[in-house]
Amino acid sequence: MLTPLPTAVPRLLDVVLDCRRYPDGDMAYAASLLDSLDASELAQLRRTTTLSHVARAPAFRCVSCNGPLLVRTDSVRSCRELGGRRARFYHARNSRAVGCLFNTEEGMTPDAINARQFEGRQEGVRHEALKKGLVDALYRDVEVISVAAEQPVIADRRFRRPDVLAMLASGDRIAFEVQLASPQMATIVGRAQFYADARVALLWVMDKTQLDASLPLQGFQDVYWPQGGAVFAIDDEALAESKCAGALRLHQVTVTQIDNRLEWSSELVGLDAVRTFLGLDVPDRHPSIAVDPLARVMLDALARGDSRAAGAAFTLLVQSCGADLSWHDAQQDGFDRIVPVLVTLLTGRKAAPSGYANDAAAAILNSALEAPSLRDWSRVVAVVGNSTVEAAGRMARRSTWSKVSRNLRVIGRAPQRADALEQRWRPVLRRLFPQLPD
Structure with a gap:
């Protein structure tokens, strides 16, 4: 200790x-x-x-x-x-x-720190060997339809080359970053922001043989603690098990703090565990709702009523949209309250704490439409309601549609605030609900 x-x-x-x-x-x-x-x-x-x-x-x-x-x-x-x-x-x-x-x-800038840290070397022999082994393991896995090392990922006129990029049979893409040196916070945040914007799941992978030395380093703590004390690792054992199984095997590592020391345990897991960790196996995933890790963190926090966690995720989410907005703005405009309503409209399920039953979609929608502070969001509600057949059915209920129609008439007489809200929040709404029209 x-x-x-x-x-x-x-x-x-x-x-x-x-x-x-x-x-x-x-x-x-x-x-x-x-x-x-x-x-x-x-x-x-x-x-x-x-x-x-x-x-x-x-x-x-x-x-x-x-x-x-x-x-x-x-x-x-x-x-x-x-x-x-x-x-x-x-x-x-x-x-x-x-x-x-x-x-x-x-x-020193983060780039300068990284340059000094790596002494001009982009990769070492160990890093290259683990990366190659990871490519081979993914190539054998029947759930993976394509895999490549250093393949560019492009988003918003920017690009990155993840160590390994895999496309799953489900259509999901995972960027594997094999990290042997303690990363800078700017690197961690930058990669998370970029891959979220590119709709690519990000998985950090450590060297299991170096865990005792690496886990106390702050850069790695900045990776695994926000992930619930979990991280994945690779070593020769995992590569051998992958070859034997004909499928990916990684160590899923769980870190805990006991008094003033770190303890960790691990188990060998397959691609299913990776998908679960990244939220790619969520059974009620909806095609009209973003499911990348950053969007999920914010939506899950709103569903729990955890404003602080939602705000932390929100700050990175809006940055990925190029929007100059704060969590205070979101609360002032009612964005933090209307987003769960839109999720309910699309899924038919409660998406924020309330006294309503989980499947009381009509009551949740009607309550939001009656709230004066949310009235100017009604045009957005109507657009989302028309984006899928199921949502249109929920909005078409007489009690709901009468309120939508009434609010739209009120907005038509004084549209200034509704116009401002839509213009201000359009990039973020498009980020969360990618099937919305431009």
Whole structure:
């Protein structure tokens, strides 16, 4: 077990503005925000602050220059600590830090850090061997119809070359990233954003022989804790089992924090477990609703009533759409409430906490249509309702259609807010409901 240091790491920024509830922020001590966090909570906070910064709605700002702040950690080895006592706030690169009394900005970009980390080498011998073995294992699997290494994936005039790209018989695509060096947070967020935008599932794969050394590294913690403490790994045993079975076999690793130490266990699993992990086996998947991991995280959080988790996913989702919107905007406009209603309209099932039964679609729709704060979304409801035969049937019920018609007449007399909502949220709605017309 690690023995914690008697004090937290030195922090130049010991007081910050916490802007998670209010844009202007509340003053808070860094120690009160960070010291009590366990390893999982620390990784979640690091990701949330990064996503918020990318979305130009920083979660934390400097009390002196008002510039955006991110969360950095000292190593577990040097601090003998897994949780937030080894974390500190620092100025985001290219922020207002220049000239700030508390400037903590570091000059290296994520790309420069990666270049130094890999010393100019894109891949090592071990990485190449594991990647080749993964291609061979997927090639033998009857559920895989195509597989290639370094095949470009293109999305919105950008492209990436995942280590391995596989197309399943279901039509789903999975990008396998074999990661042997601890990744930067910018890399993690960037890949998640890109593949979500490209409608490709992303699976991080570690080297099982190096787990004891790799799992404590913050970059890997930033991968597996937001995934519920789960990650996949590959080694010679998995490759041998894949060859014997004629199908993909990977180690599914589960990590837990016990006091101040990490423990992990693993089991060999096949492609079915990978599909389940990525949400590709969801039985009620609907063709009109996005099912990539990022969209699922947001929709699942809304279904649970977890506003914080929904907001964290939302910040990355809107960035992938090129939209300049915040979670505060979503709550002000009622976007966070209308999206579950649209899901209910398409699926016939409850998609947010309420007193209604799971299959009480008509009651849920009617309640939303009666709400004055959601009335200006009625044109969107009508468009979604006409996008499938099943949704049209639900909307055509007399009690529902009478409310839709009434709201449309009201909007026709004063369309300004409805027009603004539709223009503002069209990219995000198209992202969540890909079959909507342009």
